[in-house]
Amino acid sequence: MLDHNKIYSIMLNRYGDLGWWPAETRDEILIGTILTQNTTWTNVTKCISALKAEHFLTIMEIAKLDQTRLEELIRSSGYFRQKAFRLKSICARIVSDFGGIESMDNMSTEEISDYFSSLKGIGRETLDSILLYVFNRPVFVVDAYTLRILERVYGSRIHPDKIRAGAVLDLKASITDLKNYHAAFVETGKNYCRKQPKCVECPLYNECNYAIDLSSP
DNA sequence: AACCAGGAGAGAG
DNA sequence: CTCTCTCATGGT
Numbered sequence: 001m002l003d004h005n006k007i008y009s010i011m012l013n014r015y016g017d018l019g020w021w022p023a024e025t026r027d028e029i030l031i032g033t034i035l036t037q038n039t040t041w042t043n044v045t046k047c048i049s050a051l052k053a054e055h056f057l058t059i060m061e062i063a064k065l066d067q068t069r070l071e072e073l074i075r076s077s078g079y080f081r082q083k084a085f086r087l088k089s090i091c092a093r094i095v096s097d098f099g100g101i102e103s104m105d106n107m108s109t110e111e112i113s114d115y116f117s118s119l120k121g122i123g124r125e126t127l128d129s130i131l132l133y134v135f136n137r138p139v140f141v142v143d144a145y146t147l148r149i150l151e152r153v154y155g156s157r158i159h160p161d162k163i164r165a166g167a168v169l170d171l172k173a174s175i176t177d178l179k180n181y182h183a184a185f186v187e188t189g190k191n192y193c194r195k196q197p198k199c200v201e202c203p204l205y206n207e208c209n210y211a212i213d214l215s216s217p
Numbered sequence: 218a219a220c221c222a223g224g225a226g227a228g229a230g
Numbered sequence: 231c232t233c234t235c236t237c238a239t240g241g242t
Contacts, residue, residue, distance in 0.1 A: 020223095037224040043240060044223085078222085078239040086225090123225045143223060186223050194221085 001154060002163070004171040004181075007204070011184035014203040017176070020183040021133040026101050027058045033129045034087045034121060035077045047074040059100060063091040086121030093119060101134065109137045124160070132182070136175050140167035141182040145189025152193070152208045 023029045028048065035044045050073045051057040056065055071084040097115075098104050104112060109131060116122050116130055124142075131137040142160045151157045167173070167181065184203075192202035199205055 033223090036222090038222060038237090039224090039239075040222045040241075042222095046240095076239060079224090079237050080239075082225085082237055121225070125224065129223085141223085145223075182223085190223080 002150070002158060002166055004167050007150075007153070007207070008171060008173070008177070008181050008184075010203050010207070011188065012177075012180065015180070015184050015187055018180055018183040018187060020179050021129075025058070026134050027060075029134050030059065030101065030130060031057065031062065031087065031091075033126050033133070034083060034090065035074060037079070037083070037126065039078045043076050043078065046076045050074075059091045059094050062088060063095045083121075090119050090121055105135070109135075109139070112137070128164075132175070132178060138168055138173075138175060138178060140164050140171075140178050143182070143186065143189075145193060146182070146185045149185060149189055149193055149204065153204060155209045 021029045021032065023032060031051070032044060032048065035047050048057065051062075054073070056062060056070075056073065062070065065088065067084060067088060070088055071080050074080050074083055074087070077083060094100065104115075107115075112135055113127060113131060117124075117127050122130070128139045128141040131139040132141055140163070142163050146163060147157060147160065150163065167178065171177065171181070173181065188203060192199040199208070202208070
């Protein structure tokens, strides 16, 4: 059960290096992890472009940006009031506590983890995304697609903690591998996992158990 | 036109 | 511990 090496080799063979996280700066990645919560990436890129055009695409600038002004700029990512408030709060905390992302690089993964998980707006998945894509720490990001895909492969739902631990321990992957592994789950999920009744083009087609309910999230 | 997207938090039981 | 509800725009 749960052979990460097998799943990853199939996915890597299909997708290769997907170049995640797509961004020019580390601040941009952090901001993106908040904005992309439960929305499509195409909705987020509009916000990223809008912020970039006004030169607000840094933690420092968002920290001092007007609340309603930020709401307007990130509107298309959905939950814009919540996200504007939380994103601004998070950026303000980072600025006042550390000055910026770079000042946190010498901290241990556990210290970074404890810090970010105490901030409102950062749940388990966003936390892991920040650890992996902003700080390059050996963490595997488990999202809804990962749970759904592995459920279809193995027939039953596997606990996120088990998947996370397994990916880092069993896979013995490099940071780049862990980044691409998660990216591959998202790519597979959004392209094939919802199409019915057959996903013949899905890289994991031969591994999937189609006896289970395909409509389950 | 219902359904869902690269979730999180608060509350109930 | 596991549901359930809310937050909200945009594409299919």
